[in-house]
Amino acid sequence: MIRIEAGFRQIWPSFGLEIPRELRFEQDRIYHLKGPNGSGKSSFISQVLVPKLKQEQVWLLQFEQQAHLQLQAIRAWAAIFHPGLRIQDEKDLVGFLLDDLESASLKQPRPIWIVADELHHLESVRERQLSCCLIYSAHHQELGDALPIHFKALNPPRSVVSG
Amino acid sequence: MDTNTGFYIADAAHPLICTGPLWEELLLCHIPSERHAELYTSFERISGKAIHGNSILSELSGGQKVILMLCLALYSSAQNIRFIDLEHSLDPARLSAAMELIGESGKEIQFQDAS
Numbered sequence: 001m002i003r004i005e006a007g008f009r010q011i012w013p014s015f016g017l018e019i020p021r022e023l024r025f026e027q028d029r030i031y032h033l034k035g036p037n038g039s040g041k042s043s044f045i046s047q048v049l050v051p052k053l054k055q056e057q058v059w060l061l062q063f064e065q066q067a068h069l070q071l072q073a074i075r076a077w078a079a080i081f082h083p084g085l086r087i088q089d090e091k092d093l094v095g096f097l098l099d100d101l102e103s104a105s106l107k108q109p110r111p112i113w114i115v116a117d118e119l120h121h122l123e124s125v126r127e128r129q130l131s132c133c134l135i136y137s138a139h140h141q142e143l144g145d146a147l148p149i150h151f152k153a154l155n156p157p158r159s160v161v162s163g
Numbered sequence: 164m165d166t167n168t169g170f171y172i173a174d175a176a177h178p179l180i181c182t183g184p185l186w187e188e189l190l191l192c193h194i195p196s197e198r199h200a201e202l203y204t205s206f207e208r209i210s211g212k213a214i215h216g217n218s219i220l221s222e223l224s225g226g227q228k229v230i231l232m233l234c235l236a237l238y239s240s241a242q243n244i245r246f247i248d249l250e251h252s253l254d255p256a257r258l259s260a261a262m263e264l265i266g267e268s269g270k271e272i273q274f275q276d277a278s
Contacts, residue, residue: 012222036254037226038212065225067176112256118225118252120277
């Protein structure tokens with residue numbers, strides 16, 4: 001389990017996140033970050049959640065928002081280290097990274113954390129049935145048993161995050 | 164070039180080209196200066212965020228970049244526009260406001276889902 005402490009965080013010069021109560025994320029659970037555009041979901045992922053996870057001894061797989069740069073980078077990496085393998089689109093990217101994650105986890109077991117920011121092929125992640133914690137942000141995708149984390153935009157530019 | 168059949172592609176997977184000030188993106192999209200104020204107003208109406216020519220694009224959220232992409236497409240001279248994955252990137256309220264602006268544009272619009 002990881003804990004995100006309560007408190008106010010000035011994420012960007014003109015934007016802050018208020019976390020009134022400690023947030024807890026546990027293994028074998030799915031969490032859905034919900035909120036309107038601009039309410040800080042991606043900022044929470046990149047500036048709070050992922051830095052916290054990087055301090056832990058875990059396997060972390062992050063799917064970035066608007067992932068074309070990630071797709072190009074993984075394409076290039078695969079071309080060098082897995083010649084012959086074709087990664088054409090986001091679906092291939094998801095499959096390739098999940099295969100890599102499973103392989104790494106078999107060699108060296110650690111808790112697995114998957115963070116997905118507006119990923120189209122979210123179902124592909126779920127279908128693997130990995131023992132992991134999946135945290136995702138999406139406007140139009142609902143995974144049935146996900147626990148919601150709500151982002152509410154306030155004025156002046158700050159948002160409140162509540163589990 | 165046959166400009167009657169070409170489409171302006173607005174893909175939410177990579178909504179903007181520039182990361183610096185907005186005026187650079189306005190220049191790239193050939194938005195006439197007399198329409199800038201109108202574009203800023205439309206963006207604010209949809210996103211709730213005020214912008215101006217010196218606003219830094221990298222400071223926008225992912226969804227706000229997509230809303231700006233939409234405004235740039237609609238205020239450009241293109242008559243035919245294809246939006247890719249617009250719905251995926253916007254929450255229901257922003258999507259509804261975006262569709263309203265699209266409807267007002269009088270342009271030929273296509274929607275495509277990349278997934």
